[in-house]
Amino acid sequence: MSEEHDMPPTTSANDTTGTTDAAGTEDTAGTPVDDIAELRKEIDWLDTEILRLVKRRAEVSQTIGATRMAAGGTRIVVNREMDVLARYRDLGPEGRKIAMALLALGRGPLGR
Numbered sequence: 001m002s003e004e005h006d007m008p009p010t011t012s013a014n015d016t017t018g019t020t021d022a023a024g025t026e027d028t029a030g031t032p033v034d035d036i037a038e039l040r041k042e043i044d045w046l047d048t049e050i051l052r053l054v055k056r057r058a059e060v061s062q063t064i065g066a067t068r069m070a071a072g073g074t075r076i077v078v079n080r081e082m083d084v085l086a087r088y089r090d091l092g093p094e095g096r097k098i099a100m101a102l103l104a105l106g107r108g109p110l111g112r
């Protein structure tokens, strides 16, 4: 459970507003165009981590569900689902979609 997943500390590609590359080229956000490759590496790493965590979450959720149902409980626990939705509320409508997708993944193939 305690593997290394590297990447951070974040690179100098962060917070470079107002700086330029050797050619003085920067995008409208003030990020040197040369930093794009570095930032893409960070995105690739983040996506890998997010996918790993989403898969683990689905696994844990399915284990809880199977255990509860084997003990005669319900498939859904509404107040827990409300807590999950609230957690993603910061992100607005897209956050709701993310939370709903996470909950659907937790239900597994039978939950679709």
Ligand SMILES: O=C(O)C(=O)C[C@]1(C(=O)O)C=C[C@@H](O)C=C1
Binding pocket: 061, 064, 065, 075, 076, 077, 078, 080, 081, 084, 102, 103, 106, 107
């Ligand atoms: O917390 C639980 O009891 C779960 O079963 C996990 C979980 C979830 O994925 O967060 C999944 C289904 C339930 O309806 C509520 C929450």
